[in-house]
Amino acid sequence: MGVIYGIDDVPVEPRGRAVAVGVFDGVHWGHRAIFGELLSTAGLAGLEPVALTFDKHPAEVLAPNRAPLYINTLDQRVELINAAGVETVIVAEFSHELANISREDFLKSILRDKLQVRHIVVGSNFRFGRDREGDVRYLAEAGPPLGISITHVAAVIVNEGPVSSTRIRAMIGRGDVENASKLLGRRFALRGEVVMGRQVGRTIGFPTANIRTAPRQLIPARGVYAVEVIIGRTAYPGVCNIGHRPTFDSGALTVEVHLAGFEGNIYGQRLDVIFCRRLRDEMVFESPESLAEQIRRDLDHALGSCPRALSD
The missing domain is CATH 3.40.50.620 (HUPs)
Incomplete structure (x- = not known):
């Protein structure tokens, strides 16, 4: 029904x-x-x-x-x-x-x-x-x-x-998405809409999808995560940065995703960002170039970090 x-x-x-x-x-x-x-x-x-x-x-x-x-x-x-x-x-x-x-x-x-x-x-x-x-x-x-x-x-x-929702919330809140996934029986997925950001990522060679989440949506702890995003029928590995973009002096908490191998306009689309594991803490970089190099390393680590299924 x-x-x-x-x-x-x-x-x-x-x-x-x-x-x-x-x-x-x-x-x-x-x-x-x-x-x-x-x-x-x-x-x-x-x-x-x-x-x-x-x-x-x-x-x-x-x-x-x-x-x-x-x-x-x-x-x-x-x-x-x-x-x-x-x-x-x-x-x-x-x-x-x-x-x-x-x-x-x-x-x-x-x-x-x-x-x-x-x-x-x-x-x-x-x-x-x-x-x-x-x-x-x-x-x-x-x-x-x-x-x-x-x-x-x-x-x-x-x-x-x-297994309880309270226990899972605590895990996600501290960034332990891997153990949260074990209790959920699937990976934690953050749903949101792709919105226009400052487009800083484009200037360093890594276009980003800025995700606006629903009010009262639980967001993992600040840091960088290996993720997977489904666009159409294709799964794209990537990295998600949750934080305040300290390299660019941004004060607001943002959820940004860098996707490997995707080119296209997805503004206004609703996406599920599927979290596989936490890669590192949020960091301050001396220059946009050093940030770009770290993003390359993060993407290398993210590739292969998201096997397609977790016993659903």
């Missing part, structure tokens, strides 16, 4: 639905375990499998000063959920009104009555309803009398710890 924005526009499903509920930022191994259980249960019970997610993290509404940055944009998240096998994604607006719904009303009025939910699949730490009063135990007690069964999925363990 694709993506449905808003719970009031969801068509009636006579068969009933099995639903996985969560923000699912990152769509990591733990989320995909939930989706696997959802698809299996829905198939056996003859229900439509659906992912119910939210347009924003609850903390962005309830505690803006503590709200996390996003691993994925909303459209990336929907695409990744679809890629995990869940064809229908419902995106609900997370508002103060929704946050103030009691756990009873969320379960009965929204899940059962509006969405025809007959089975719920959630992670063990799932919370819902006003003041986060609903949890797995409540679902197990209150669901069956309403005709709703529940499956809770244990956390997936990778590198001796549970």
Whole structure:
């Protein structure tokens, strides 16, 4: 069915639905375990499998000063959920009104009555309803009398710890994109639009794509990274510099990509910059010429650093 924005526009499903509920930022191994259980249960019970997610993290509404940055944009998240096998994604607006719904009303009025939910699949730490009063135990007690069964999925363990969006954000935030990829089950991809920059790169022989990211998008730590960018059907290796361009006295944080072997105008295009590994810290160079020589070395290191697949 694709993506449905808003719970009031969801068509009636006579068969009933099995639903996985969560923000699912990152769509990591733990989320995909939930989706696997959802698809299996829905198939056996003859229900439509659906992912119910939210347009924003609850903390962005309830505690803006503590709200996390996003691993994925909303459209990336929907695409990744679809890629995990869940064809229908419902995106609900997370508002103060929704946050103030009691756990009873969320379960009965929204899940059962509006969405025809007959089975719920959630992670063990799932919370819902006003003041986060609903949890797995409540679902197990209150669901069956309403005709709703529940499956809770244990956390997936990778590198001796549970996979979580919080853990992945911390890795990306310190530039550890390689270990973040192990928890995600694919490489971290930063999505943004190519915009006009100062065009300094052209003057030293390395045209750059300046990437404007979405608000509240998580950006890796400052430094230089081996990356891959898909343009059309071709994958171009390159290097991404995240920083303040100290050689040119630029104060604003920028995301710039130098691509190997690409020539063309991509202004206005939306790109995914796929991070393979961190190459080095941001550096100050004595001259544009010494910067150009370092970029050549970075591109040499980047070539071959991005094998095409990471167990997706």
